[in-house]
Amino acid sequence: MSTAGKVIKCRAAVAWEPDQPVVIEEIEVAPPLASEVRIQIVATSVCHTDLYHLLESMNKEGFPTVLGHEGGGIVESVGPGVTEFQPGDKVIPHFITQCRECRFCKSPRTNQCEKAWTRVRQEIMAGVESRFTCKGKRIHQFMGLGTFSEYTVINQIAVTKIDPAAPLDKVCLLGCGICTGYGAAVNTAKVEPDSTCAVFGLGAVGLAAVMGCKAAGAKRIIAVDVNPDKAEKAKVFGATDFVNPKDHSKPIHEVIAGMTNGGVDFSLECVGNVEVMRSALESSLEAWGVSVIVGWTDMYDVAIRPGHLICGRTWKGSVFGGFKAKDGVAGMVKAYLEKKVKVDEFITHNMALDQINEAIELMKNGKCIRAIVNVSPQ
Numbered sequence: 001m002s003t004a005g006k007v008i009k010c011r012a013a014v015a016w017e018p019d020q021p022v023v024i025e026e027i028e029v030a031p032p033l034a035s036e037v038r039i040q041i042v043a044t045s046v047c048h049t050d051l052y053h054l055l056e057s058m059n060k061e062g063f064p065t066v067l068g069h070e071g072g073g074i075v076e077s078v079g080p081g082v083t084e085f086q087p088g089d090k091v092i093p094h095f096i097t098q099c100r101e102c103r104f105c106k107s108p109r110t111n112q113c114e115k116a117w118t119r120v121r122q123e124i125m126a127g128v129e130s131r132f133t134c135k136g137k138r139i140h141q142f143m144g145l146g147t148f149s150e151y152t153v154i155n156q157i158a159v160t161k162i163d164p165a166a167p168l169d170k171v172c173l174l175g176c177g178i179c180t181g182y183g184a185a186v187n188t189a190k191v192e193p194d195s196t197c198a199v200f201g202l203g204a205v206g207l208a209a210v211m212g213c214k215a216a217g218a219k220r221i222i223a224v225d226v227n228p229d230k231a232e233k234a235k236v237f238g239a240t241d242f243v244n245p246k247d248h249s250k251p252i253h254e255v256i257a258g259m260t261n262g263g264v265d266f267s268l269e270c271v272g273n274v275e276v277m278r279s280a281l282e283s284s285l286e287a288w289g290v291s292v293i294v295g296w297t298d299m300y301d302v303a304i305r306p307g308h309l310i311c312g313r314t315w316k317g318s319v320f321g322g323f324k325a326k327d328g329v330a331g332m333v334k335a336y337l338e339k340k341v342k343v344d345e346f347i348t349h350n351m352a353l354d355q356i357n358e359a360i361e362l363m364k365n366g367k368c369i370r371a372i373v374n375v376s377p378q
């Protein structure tokens with residue numbers, strides 16, 4: 001029996017409050033309104049930004065919420081006026097939008113979109129509207145999505161139709177971490193052939209940045225992490241060196257300067273730590289180094305000396321790897337199917353929705369790169 005036009009009752013992992021495990025609950029998912037699609041989530045993964053909102057941020061707004069923003073699914077039904085999608089389409093939702101009509105979407109200089117939820121109330125890490133309720137309470141959809149649920153409703157400007165040949169339990173990772181790191185190297189830093197690079201933080205985002213540096217032709221890629229377990233994995237994606245700051249008494253930027261005749265051409269911070277952001281900047285060559293902030297935190301200001309920039313360094317930030325969301329996701333799925341980018345190699349665990357707290361713990365303890373959570377196994 002068709003579920004179109006009806007409320008769907010399904011299972012979701014609800015984060016009722018910060019700093020607590022999420023709870024599998026039955027939630028109600030309303031039918032899609034105009035311009036929206038309702039999606040059955042097949043697979044999702046935990047990104048550090050979910051963890052940040054649940055456990056780390058000092059801002060405790062935005063609860064209760066259904067976390068999850070790195071997912072893939074199948075369109076169940078569409079709201080009035082939706083022509084781009086049909087029931088049965090394979091899709092990847094994204095936390096940034098691409099309406100194709102606003103001045104940002106029309107400019108090649110940004111991947112921001114004026115219709116993004118972040119432009120309304122960023123501090124709750126969700127849009128102001130939600131189609132989720134549970135026990136009579138409205139539940140936020142984290143980053144406008146909420147993929148830790150069997151069904152979700154998302155505006156069509158935050159959804160991309162993908163090649164039906166793509167396996168959702170793999171390419172769901174292109175919804176955030178891989179595009180973010182890869183694009184930060186290729187699109188934002190614009191890494192050049194024969195250059196030297198340093199990538200700080202070797203989660204999925206940093207490893208994807210390593211992969212991007214290699215794809216761009218970098219000759220030396222120094223991977224930096226305080227967790228020695230990440231060294232082997234970094235080589236898989238193209239790192240030529242691994243440096244653990246804990247193994248050195250000197251500041252890490254001095255170690256890197258010593259290895260590279262003064263500093264790297266490109267550095268990328270993929271941790272979300274303001275001290276590391278400064279180290280990454282200082283690790284880049286004073287004369288022309290480009291340093292990109294990819295990691296996320298809103299807890300502290302970041303300090304530098306003007307002299308760090310004045311001689312020629314450039315400091316940039318990057319959201320979703322600078323990719324315009326729909327174009328970027330479609331392109332990266334194609335690149336995966338053509339074996340031009342790695343995705344499977346990021347997956348270290350596979351689990352079911354009711355094990356989602358395990359997936360969160362694995363990431364918290366640095367024991368996974370990405371754990372795939374099979375929300376609605378096909």
Ligand SMILES: NC(=O)c1ccc[n+]([C@@H]2O[C@H](COP(=O)([O-])OP(=O)(O)OC[C@H]3O[C@@H](n4cnc5c(N)ncnc54)[C@H](O)[C@@H]3O)[C@@H](O)[C@H]2O)c1
Nearest residue numbers: 048049201202203204205225226227271272295296319320
């Ligand atoms: N800009 C964006 O669009 C965007 C998108 C996704 C994620 N993020 C952010 O990117 C960051 C990384 O996400 P992830 O999912 O890869 O996280 P992760 O937790 O899997 O990886 C972080 C890595 O940093 C390492 N690390 C911690 N402290 C360090 C230090 N002092 N020096 C060197 N390495 C250190 C950890 O050992 C770990 O390997 C997070 O801050 C996340 O919120 C940003």
Ligand SMILES: [Zn+2]
Nearest residue numbers: 047049176177
């Ligand atoms: Zn993410």
Ligand SMILES: [Zn+2]
Nearest residue numbers: 099102105113
């Ligand atoms: Zn737009």
